[in-house]
Structure formats: C-alpha cells, structure tokens
Amino acid sequence: MSSMGELNFFLGLQVKQVKNGFFISQSKYVKSILERLKLADYTIARTPIQVNHQLSPDKNGQDTDKHQYRAKIGSLMYLTASRTDIMFAICLCARFQAAPKTSHLQAVKRIFRYLKGAPKRGLWNPKNEKFNLKTHLLAKQEANMCVHITSEAEYIAASSCCAQVTWIQNQMLDYGVTFMATPIHIDNKSAISITNNLVQHSKTKHIDIRYHFIRDQAEKKRIILTKVHTNEQYADLFTKAFVEARFKYLVEYIGMINFE
Template sequence: MQWEFEMSMMGELSFFLGLQVKQSKDGIFLNQNKYCKEILKKFEMENCKEASTPMSTNYYMDGDLAGTLVDQTKYRVWIGSLLYLTVSRSSIMFAVCLCAQYQSSSNESHFKASKRMLKYLKGTTSIALWHPSHSPMHLVGYFDSYFVGCKLDRKITGGTCHLLGSSLISWHSKKQACVVLSTAEAEYIVVGSCCAQTFWIKQQLEDFRLKVSKVHLLCDNTSAINLTKNHIQHSITKHIEIRHHFIGDHVSNGD
C-alpha cells in the first residue's frame, strides 16, 4: 500500500473504529466486544436477562398500526448501533435488517424485538470471527430465501454468506424487490444476488493477486439448480425477469 499512498507504519493493528483485532502466527481474531458492552451500557441493558437467540423462529413482525408509538429518534439510534455491530456479528444480521424496516413508524412491538437482540448480545459479547492463516484459498458461497417472509407485500427475503477457506468474509440479508410464485423462483432470484456478490469478491481478490477460478454456490433447492442449467424448458421461468437469468450464463461458462 505504500507504493500507492503516502503512509507510515504505526505498529500492529489492534483496534479500529470499534473493531478489535488480535493477531497471531496462527491467524486473526476479529470482534466488537468493547463496542458491544458500550451499547449495552448506553441503553441500560447491562443487567438484563440473556436470550439464546436474537429472534424467535416463529416471530411475526408487521407494521402493527394499532400498537403504541415509541420515540422514533431513540429507536433509530438503537437500530443504527445494532447495524454497526453486524460488521462482525452475522448472527444478528437478519433480525436487525427486519427491525430496520420500521424506523419511520416504530412502536412497542418493534422496540421489544430489538431489545431481545441486546439480551442475546449480553450473553455472547465474546464471540469473534476467526481467520486462520493456513486456510486454503477456496471461495464458497451459501444462500437461502425466506419465501413470502413479509406478510405485508409478500416479498421474499434472501440471505447469503461467503467463506474463503474456513473464514467467513461476507454476509448480508436483504428483502428482494419482487414477488414470486414458488420457492423455486425465490431460491433462483437469491442465487443471482449471491452470484453478483461472488464476482465482486473475486474482483477484490484479483486486486490482491489471488486468482480464484471455479466457485461453488451451495443451494438446497433442486428446481433452482436445474433452472441455472436450463431455463428454457421450465414453465416457471415465465414469471422471472431477464435480469435474474444471468446466473445461467455463468454456470454454462464454468464460473
């Protein structure tokens, strides 16, 4: 980096914008333990009870128009703090993004859901990301979809993550901008999003002179896999826009 920028060495990196870095010859630990404790103290949740998960698996969240409104500014600060925590805590990504959709009209039910995430963090402040130094340079992508997860507009939510060897390096959760008619379509649309993220990561690795050839994207839906190989003879493809078919080209090209 000194070839491109005017900079000087200030010693081994250990702390940067709330992100703690612990380096050793075996690898690197990344966590936000200090930042996590700070937001627990900020929102007076230091002595709260612990929760085993950031959100219940059968929890349903909607606009709840009949609910009692809460302080919108406080809720936005609350969600903003949690969003920054997703830099190292992929386990809360889906729950935080779900709560973030209601920042303009938040009420007690949304506030209660966000408080559960802090209860979860209370018992998991020491969790960190481990990046071993001898991990093989194999890029693998995982993805899944939450079919008609939103009860208001019936749109799907897709989630992806990427591992470089055994190191988790990228993850996201996003509600798609379209409504689908089957789980196959839902998975197929999300695999396109995963593919786009994969090519962005490949480009980043090439900037570091690391060449990644064929990437494995892992899917649990047989119909979606078949669509990537041949989307001409499947009747369900008539509901899918052209922009979602680019994954088929990269499968045929061996990418």
C-alpha cells in the same frame, strides 16, 4: 505513509493477532452501549430473537418514542460489521422505525440482552488453512408476513449471487488468486435445472434477460450450482429465527467465537 506497528484497532473494530490467526470483534463498543442504556439488570437471552416472534406492524399496539427506537437500531446496525449473528434480528426490527410499537421495542431489547450474554463474540480467521470461495443462497418472497419460496425467486437470487461471485473472482486475480468452479449451495432443485438448461422455454421466457447471465457463467464453469439439504443451508442464519441449539451451530459454522 508511516508505520504505526501491528494493527489493533481500526474504525471501531478490534483486531487481535495471534500465531494461528486473527480475531475481529467490537466488544468495547458492545460494552459502551450496554452501559449507556443501563441494561445491567436485564436478564440474558440465549438468542437474539424468539423463534415465534410474530413481529408485525402492530397498528393497534402502544406507541413508543420513535427517536429512541431509531437510535437503538442505529447503534445495533454499526455492530453488524463483526456481529453477523444479530443481522436477521436487527434488519427485522429496522422495518418498523416509521411507527415503532412496544412490541417492537421489546424485540430490540432482547437483542441487547443477547449481546449482554455474548459481548466478546466476533469473527475468527484462522491461518494456514486452504482458502476457498463458496456461497450459500436462500431466496424468499414475503406477502402478509407469510413466506412463499418459488423457483423463479431462487433463480433470480442465484443470478445476483453469481454476479457477486464473479466480482470477487476478478478482484482476487489482482492478488494472484484464481477461483474457478465456485460452488453456490442452493436448496431448490428447480432453480438449478433452469440454470443448467440453456434452452429458453415457456416457463422462463418471462424472466428478465439480465438474470440469465448465470447460465453463461455456469457453462464456462466459473460457478457450479450445488443442491444441499435444508439442514446444511447455512444462509438460514440471515433469514430465520432458531432455537438455541441450531442457532449456536450456525454461528459457530460461520466462524463466530468468544475470544478472550
């Protein structure tokens, strides 16, 4: 291996290092795709998706070029490495790649209009701050585009989240960092009760045994399920559309800023 100096660019990610932290962005890539798509005349959008978007298969809608649609989705997917603020909007639009309609294309164009207004936004990682591991969990079931939240879905999602937390804990041991009692913030009280109740009963016996892994981890104090208010459920950023004020708050909370 050879030393090439300070890291500035890696696999399309721009890295800006300063005394109090480092900033990761893809502003050059954003600029290039906006120029390629000739979106200079488009108005700026303050959020990547409308609150009442009502996106659906739209079988009666007008067809649009599926190859161009998929190309746009692909270019946006690459941005999610640093632009978690557009994750929900992109994943929602990606569902309709098989038969995209004009309504879907308009939703994709709105994402680009949002990027036009915030091309330099990226992830800020401060130095000299206490390094903690915590998670926010939100599970949803969808049927006919209507969302139904159940305790079982939350419990199963919490178990999957616990598995990821355990993996991270084991990986960090290689760096001499020990994480115990990692909080998993969840807004469903019933899921917490199921986790902390080690006795199998009729309401949970139908759940696959592999999901009960979380009970063992909770008993060992490797994770702690914590009830949070819906307003403090920051995982909402990846599952819902918001008005500008709430969206801006969530984006700033996860460490996304504009860095000049």
